[in-house]
Amino acid sequence: MRPTQILRSGGELPIGKYGHYLNKDTWGHLGCVQPQKGIITYGISANRQNVLAGATHDAVFNTWRRFSTQVFYWAPPLLAAYYAMDWAIKRNEYLNSKTGRAEFKE
Structure with a gap:
C-alpha cells in the first residue's frame, strides 16, 4: 500500500x-x-473605478516621507563638497590676483 x-x-x-x-x-x-462556506468575494468593473483617487495627496506625502528619510545620507556630503569648491574658487581667484601674486612671489 x-x-x-x-x-x-x-x-x-x-x-x-x-x-x-x-x-x-x-x-x-x-x-x-x-465547497467552502462563508467566503464572499466582491468585484468592481475596471472602468467603474476611480484610478486616480488620492493620487495627488499620496504623491505629496509619500514624496515627503521618502525625502525626509534619505536627506541625511546625501545632504552632508553635498554641503561639504559645495563649501570645499567655494573655498577652492575663492583661493584660486586670490592667488591669481595682484595681491596674491605679490604675496607669494618668488
Whole structure:
C-alpha cells in the first residue's frame, strides 16, 4: 500500500479523474469535494473605478516621507563638497590676483 494514495484520496471520485485535484475546494481537507462556506468575494468593473483617487495627496506625502528619510545620507556630503569648491574658487581667484601674486612671489 502506498501512503500517498491514501493522502490523495478523499472524495468519492477516483484519482486521476478530470476536475478532482488536491486542495481544490477546502483548506485542510485534501481532495475534499465540498465547497467552502462563508467566503464572499466582491468585484468592481475596471472602468467603474476611480484610478486616480488620492493620487495627488499620496504623491505629496509619500514624496515627503521618502525625502525626509534619505536627506541625511546625501545632504552632508553635498554641503561639504559645495563649501570645499567655494573655498577652492575663492583661493584660486586670490592667488591669481595682484595681491596674491605679490604675496607669494618668488
